Amino acid sequence: MPKVQKLQREEIKSSFLLLLPATIGLLIFSFYPIVSAARTSFFDVSALSLKYDPIGFTNYIKAFQDKIFLISIGNTLFYTIAVVLLQILVALIFALILKNAFFGVGFFRTAFFLPAVTSLVVVSTIWKIFYHTDVGIFNSVLQTIGLAPVGWLTDANVVLMSIVIVGVWKEVGFSMLVLLGGLNIIPADYYEAAAIDGASGWTGFWKITLPLLRRSLLFVTVLATINAIKVFIPIYVITNGGPMNSTQTLVFNIYRNVFGYYKLGYGSALSMILLLIVGMVVGLQFRLLRSDVEY
Amino acid sequence: MKSITFDKCTSPSSGVHLNGSLKGKKIFQIILRYVVLAIVGFIFIFPFIYMFLSSSKPQAEIFQYAFPLSWKTLIPQTWTLENFVELINLLPYSFLHYLGNSIFVAIACTFGSLIINATAAYAFAKLNFPAKNILFGLFLITMMVPFEVLAIPLYLEMRTFNWIDSYEALIIPWIANASGIFLLRQFFTEMPKDLLDAARIDGCNYLSTFWYVVIPNSIPALITFSLIRFQASWDSFIWPLIVTPSPEKRLVQVAIATFTTEVDTRWGLAFGASVMATLPILITFLVFQRYYVKGVMMSGLKG
Amino acid sequence: MKKSSLLILLSLIIIASLSMASCATPAPTTAPVADQPTKVAASTEAPAVSEKEVQLTYLMQQDAVLVPAMQAVVDDFMTEYPNIKVTIDSAPFSEYHTKLGTSFAGGNPPDIFWTDIRTAMYASQGVLMPLDDRITQENRDDYLATAWNETIYEGVTYAVPLHQLTEGIYVNTQMASDAGIVLPTNVEEAWTWEEFMDVAKTLTKREGDATLVWGFSQQRPLQDWSMLPLFFQNTAETLSPDLTEASGYINSQAGIEAMTFMGSWYTTEKIVSVETIPDGFPNGSLAMMQAPSSYRPLLESKFPDFKFTIVPMFKNKSCGVTTGGWNLGIASASKHPEEAWILVDYLTRTAHExxxxxxxxxxxxxxxxxxxxxxxxxxxxxxxxxxENCAVTRPATPKYSFYFDTFKQMVVDISVGGDVTSVVNRTAEALDAELGQ
Structure with missing residues (x-):
């Protein structure tokens, strides 16, 4: 039918116009550098002289023989899983508590969201001071209540968890905000119907809240994952990858190679491996949390 | 925590039939909720309290009572504005100059970002066109490569455009932003289809639907988006460092880093500067509080 | 979005980039290294001043004291050479090399800039101008010999020393006299390792598990600058003379001894806190602090009532203390090498004092x-x-940044209780693999 075709054409034309500016921007300032990095990954290049020496897959082969790189993959995955799980869980609890209006709700929402809008460099510096084994406020408090001090930044088994705490603290407010939005568009009559059927609160949560929250959950999970895998500033400011390589992460390693050793080719190869890892993880999340719910 | 969760899930129906013992339980739950929230809330804002109190101490006092723990660890013995006075009189430019630069750059970024990403997000959320998922996937990929490795190719582009040491380099590359599109797509997707269909039936085309229906109905979402983009620009560090050599165009985060030198960190200035750098965001935040609280709730749509 | 389609996209990118890789178009490089010998030899007389006005950019470390001090010197220069206009840019200390390195990559480096032990790294990539033809013998001889160590790569001089820096031990005068400690006044009297350990233990004050005063600390903790002297004091080196090998040097008997001594500060004797305590020295929670000479003016201005005494570094089989500083280099891409040299020569000679x-x-x-x-x-x-007597210089290898990170990792791992021998051996292996390339 010509009418339908015309409508479709109009839709496609509109889409094209709506997408054009963003696509141009991303092409020039994101895709071009990405393709350039992908290309660079097949060269031996010093970032200082930019003399390109083609070496095929050597950078990739070297990457998988690089002990620190392999350690950094493990650390990054641990960090990502820990941060994403904790962040989503805590954000969900906050969102459920702060969903309804009560006296002071605005204050608490602001408090939890505040870290999300402050400089990561600044807050990392402050956490580093708090974490100090000998004079930090955390161990002071632990000792005051009679507990043994913790080597927040000196015990190789603990340090990555310390960074996880900073990550969760910083990002949880944003996830909470999105989940609050998701919770608030679930129509109240769903719960009323469930209550009439005799469903308890927990059942309501499992049967109504969680399924209807899937799209919001997918969104915060994907964003949280991408951010967590790229963790850099807290490592750079607080631990520098140590001690005992316990906080070596992918992007920290990439930064070191590119800006420390000027190994642009090698750093680019590491980034392409990172891209592959993030791509697979995010693809998996889309598959697992796909939601077809329409309200 | 658990009991509170339970309480919130049943709240829509529980108000109707309260009896005496339930009422007692309810009051207990409310008290518990406030106690837990107060403790957790305190942990969340404590670093900011610490930052503010430290910036109000004389240079020599900041770490004087760090250990052992006492009220002096936090509360200044001598309240002073000397750090802020020094920041305002900083050479070669006052810290306010860097703040001004950052505010200008962040507003420009946010504004451009709002227009460009909102239109794209709307197309992804509500329109159908070929290769939609593939295009969206491509956009997502731009979020997956760390900036650290893109910095040098991007820097070379800036050279080509002759944008080194310019505001263009600080603003234009950051306007189109995949995570921004993802965020707004999320908001727009949740907008009821009926509303858009109604507009279509009234004769609006897609572009005018966007302008007359989507935009007015998602002001809170757009404000939330703006806050996040504003903050991302505000927080940028490595890029402004390498792309603007002159102090004239320096941004706040780079200025804060200059207080750590070869020999020492000027903690008083660093904390003072951090307070000054946090205030604009905090103020914007409080002003728009009622919006972002509604932000993602789309409350306007439900009436 | 399906996982499979994402994978297809990724492979598309890889294929596209591979096809581009096969073309192997060289990207524009920075200006070639000055290969023709430069004509003007440096002299003490004012060099011929050209009539045309020239703009020079000058990058240095950002610092509230240093930038104004340098600006004053540069202002003098511009009065003397009115046709050369110099703009000072500055970068924060911790990101200085990120910024300088990127400007080389972009082909628009500052004409002259501060460069440190990383001079060899820059020189190896051809981005620095060789200066041997311009530095006269008389000029060279006027410097303390150690000052040139950081500026030479493969026998060619690429920078001129701006100043020197070295360290001493700052002692809390009150605490030392309360404990009846006699302070050495010259290298001859400097504490040996054992004497130093006794002093540090005497000054450490504990109350139960908590340490109220730590005997010792370092202003630049857990890095080569502070810890290299331990090797030299024990007559060990960290690298072979050609700077390509670490095995047999850093993990020699003497090297392991030096690191074991350092490890004992943190683990068995607990005279040093693993993490730095900000402002701990003037606040009385650190009794002694190894710090550079430039720490003194800062202490005096920030903590005017605090009394401290500076003593020489401890020694063992010999004395040893890290020296170095900032040097001035000229970019090989500079469009005004003659004027840049005039400025470098002025700053390092006329303005040195x-x-x-x-x-x-x-x-x-x-x-x-x-x-x-x-x-x-x-x-x-x-x-x-x-x-003059105990100078130790960090290794001027083109891979210094890697050396720095690897060395730092070694001392950090030992400080948190890692087994000294295995950590040092692992470090030697890592250094061999990278430096030997």
């Missing part, structure tokens, strides 16, 4: 040291004596 007295760094020129009797008196003499 003014610069070191206003910046707090140490002089590197014999003529300036001799002309100023103050450098023979306390506190200067503590540093100057060590500079």
């Amino acid at each position: 003014k610069w070191v007295t206003t910046s707090g760094y140490l002089p590197a020129r014999k003529s300036v040291i001799e002309a100023n009797p103050q450098f023979g008196e306390y506190p200067w003499v503590v540093f100057m004596e060590q500079l």
Whole structure:
């Protein structure tokens, strides 16, 4: 039918116009550098002289023989899983508590969201001071209540968890905000119907809240994952990858190679491996949390 | 925590039939909720309290009572504005100059970002066109490569455009932003289809639907988006460092880093500067509080 | 979005980039290294001043004291050479090399800039201008010999020392006299490792598990700058003379001993806190602090009531203290190499005295040291004596950044209780693999 075709054409034309500016921007300032990095990954290049020496897959082969790189993959995955799980869980609890209006709700929402809008460099510096084994406020408090001090930044088994705490603290407010939005568009009559059927609160949560929250959950999970895998500033400011390589992460390693050793080719190869890892993880999340719910 | 969760899930129906013992339980739950929230809330804002109190101490006092723990660890013995006075009189430019630069750059970024990403997000959320998922996937990929490795190719582009040491380099590359599109797509997707269909039936085309229906109905979402983009620009560090050599165009985060030198960190200035750098965001935040609280709730749509 | 389609996209990118890789178009490189010999030889007379106005950019470390001090010197210069306009840009200390390195990559480096032990790294990539033709023998001889160590790569000089820097131990005067400790005044009397350990243990104050006062600390903790002297004091090196091998040097018997001694500070004797305590020295929670000469003016201005005494570094089989500083280099891409050299020569020769007295760094020129009797008196003499007799320089390898990170990782791992021998051996392996390439 010509009418339908015309409508479709109009839709496609509109889409094209709506997408054009963003696509141009991303092409020039994101895709071009990405393709350039992908290309660079097949060269031996010093970032200082930019003399390109083609070496095929050597950078990739070297990457998988690089002990620190392999350690950094493990650390990054641990960090990502820990941060994403904790962040989503805590954000969900906050969102459920702060969903309804009560006296002071605005204050608490602001408090939890505040870290999300402050400089990561600044807050990392402050956490580093708090974490100090000998004079930090955390161990002071632990000792005051009679507990043994913790080597927040000196015990190789603990340090990555310390960074996880900073990550969760910083990002949880944003996830909470999105989940609050998701919770608030679930129509109240769903719960009323469930209550009439005799469903308890927990059942309501499992049967109504969680399924209807899937799209919001997918969104915060994907964003949280991408951010967590790229963790850099807290490592750079607080631990520098140590001690005992316990906080070596992918992007920290990439930064070191590119800006420390000027190994642009090698750093680019590491980034392409990172891209592959993030791509697979995010693809998996889309598959697992796909939601077809329409309200 | 658990009991509170339970309480919130049943709240829509529980108000109707309260009896005496339930009422007692309810009051207990409310008290518990406030106690837990107060403790957790305190942990969340404590670093900011610490930052503010430290910036109000004389240079020599900041770490004087760090250990052992006492009220002096936090509360200044001598309240002073000397750090802020020094920041305002900083050479070669006052810290306010860097703040001004950052505010200008962040507003420009946010504004451009709002227009460009909102239109794209709307197309992804509500329109159908070929290769939609593939295009969206491509956009997502731009979020997956760390900036650290893109910095040098991007820097070379800036050279080509002759944008080194310019505001263009600080603003234009950051306007189109995949995570921004993802965020707004999320908001727009949740907008009821009926509303858009109604507009279509009234004769609006897609572009005018966007302008007359989507935009007015998602002001809170757009404000939330703006806050996040504003903050991302505000927080940028490595890029402004390498792309603007002159102090004239320096941004706040780079200025804060200059207080750590070869020999020492000027903690008083660093904390003072951090307070000054946090205030604009905090103020914007409080002003728009009622919006972002509604932000993602789309409350306007439900009436 | 399906996982499979994402994978297809990723492979598309890879294929596209592979096809581009096969073309192997070289990207524009920075201007070629000056290969024709430069004509103008440096001289003490004012060089011929060209009529045209020239703009020079100058990158240095950002610092509230240093930038104004340098600006004053540069203003003098511009009065003398009105046709050369110099703009000073500055970068924060911790990101200085990120910024300088990127400007080389972009082909628009500053004409002249501060460069440190990483001079060899820049020189190896051809981005620095060789200066041998311009530095006269008389000029070279006026410097303390150690000052040139950081500026030479493969026999060619690429930078001129701006000043020198070295360290001493700052002692809390009150605490030392309360404990009846006799403070050494020259290298001859400097504490041995055992004497130092006794002093540090005496000054450490504990109450139960908590340490109220730590005996010792370092202003630049857990890095080569502070810890390299331990190797040299024990007559060990960290690298072979050609700087390509670490095995047999860093993990020699003497090297392991040095690191075991350092490890005992943190683990068995607990005289040093693993993490730095900000402002801990002037606040009385650190009794001694190993710090550079430039720490003194800062302490005096920030904590005017605090009393401290500076003593020479401890020694073992011999004395040893890290020296180095900032040097001035010229970019090979500079469009005005002649004028850039005039500025470098002015700053390092004519202005040397003014610069070191206003910046707090140490002089590197014999003529300036001799002309100023103050450098023979306390506190200067503590540093100057060590500079002349105990100088240790960090290895000027083109892979210094890697050396720095690897060394730092080694000392950090030992400080948190890692087994010394295995950590040092692992470090030797890592260094061999990278430096040997």
